[in-house]
Amino acid sequence: MTARPAALVLLLASASARAQLEAARAGAEAGFLRGAGSPAAAVRAAAAQAQGALAPAGGPAGLAPAPAAPEKAELGGVAPEFTLDDTSGKAVASAGFRGKVVLLDFWASWCGPCKAATDVMIEFHKTYGPKGLVVIGVNAFDGKTQAQTYLDHKARTGKKIEYPVLVDSAQDATGVAGRYGVQGLPTFVLIGADGKIISIDTGLKRAELEDRIREALKSVRP
Numbered sequence: 001m002t003a004r005p006a007a008l009v010l011l012l013a014s015a016s017a018r019a020q021l022e023a024a025r026a027g028a029e030a031g032f033l034r035g036a037g038s039p040a041a042a043v044r045a046a047a048a049q050a051q052g053a054l055a056p057a058g059g060p061a062g063l064a065p066a067p068a069a070p071e072k073a074e075l076g077g078v079a080p081e082f083t084l085d086d087t088s089g090k091a092v093a094s095a096g097f098r099g100k101v102v103l104l105d106f107w108a109s110w111c112g113p114c115k116a117a118t119d120v121m122i123e124f125h126k127t128y129g130p131k132g133l134v135v136i137g138v139n140a141f142d143g144k145t146q147a148q149t150y151l152d153h154k155a156r157t158g159k160k161i162e163y164p165v166l167v168d169s170a171q172d173a174t175g176v177a178g179r180y181g182v183q184g185l186p187t188f189v190l191i192g193a194d195g196k197i198i199s200i201d202t203g204l205k206r207a208e209l210e211d212r213i214r215e216a217l218k219s220v221r222p
Contacts (some may be wrong), residue, residue, distance in 0.1 A: 046184045071079040073180040075200060079191045082176045084138070084166035087148040092136075092164055100134045103209075104189040106168075106182045108142040114186040117204040118154065118161065125163045128213055132193070132220035137165040140177040140185065144169070194221050 017124050071080040079102075083093040094102070107114035107123050118137075125135045139147040142166045168176045180189055184202040190212055193196050199212055 004220045071179065073189065073197055075197055077197055078195050079189070079197050080179050081174075082179070084091060084168055084176060085144075085165050086164060087144055087151060090221065092166055094136075097136075098195060099193055099215065099220070100132050101128075101193055101220060102136060102191040103213065104180070104187075104191070105135065105137045106140045106177055106180070106185060106187040106189070107137060108140060108185055109146040110142065111185045113203065115150075117186050117188075119159060119192045120204060120206055121163065122159060122161060124210070124213065129163070131217050133213060133217060135163040137161065137163060138168050138176060139165060140168045140175070140182060141171065143167070189217065192216050 004190060009123045031105075051138065067107060073080055079094070081094050083091055085091055103124065105114075105117065107117070109115075120136050121137065129135070147165060147167055151161055166176075170176070170178065172178055177187075180187070181200065182202075186202075188199075188204065188209060190198040190200075190209065193216065198216055199209070201209065
């Protein structure tokens with residue numbers, strides 16, 4: 001026997017339950033007209049029965065359980081984990097960098113200050129990468145094609161970006177930029193080796209950021 005799709009089963013159950021409720025209400029009202037008393041109790045009983053038939057397990061009547069709200073970034077809190085594709089389509093998970101100091105650089109190809117900061121990120125990658133820093137570029141509010149075009153441009157000018165560059169294609173709060181509270185570009189999020197957020201800065205403050213990186217790297221095992 002062919003199994004019925006879950007949506008069809010729910011629809012049939014809903015129709016049956018509503019029919020039960022209407023029948024009970026009609027019967028109760030008929031009894032009231034015959035002098036049998038108020039139909040309210042009978043209608044309430046029928047409603048309770050129908051409500052149970054309409055409600056799927058684990059959720060309110062007629063509704064599937066609501067999905068959990070995405071985890072949000074907070075200073076001093078554990079950094080939300082994520083998985084994004086790079087410009088070649090390869091999935092990269094932030095969980096793979098546990099135990100490292102991670103610097104997220106949220107940027108876009110149309111953002112002038114972002115482009116200026118890219119050269120600093122390249123320097124940080126070369127200087128502190130061997131000591132345990134992972135720089136990750138997160139292209140936001142832009143697109144894969146635009147990101148790849150910019151990477152190709154940097155390579156042609158002799159400043160190839162060798163750290164991971166991921167593409168956050170979501171344009172709302174469900175995306176990685178939204179979960180990290182990005183409201184301007186560039187935004188830099190420094191995450192310690194313990195997975196907790198050390199700082200979130202809009203705009204590059206190189207000296208302060210570099211000091212934090214050096215301090216955070218002290219906790220990284222060689």
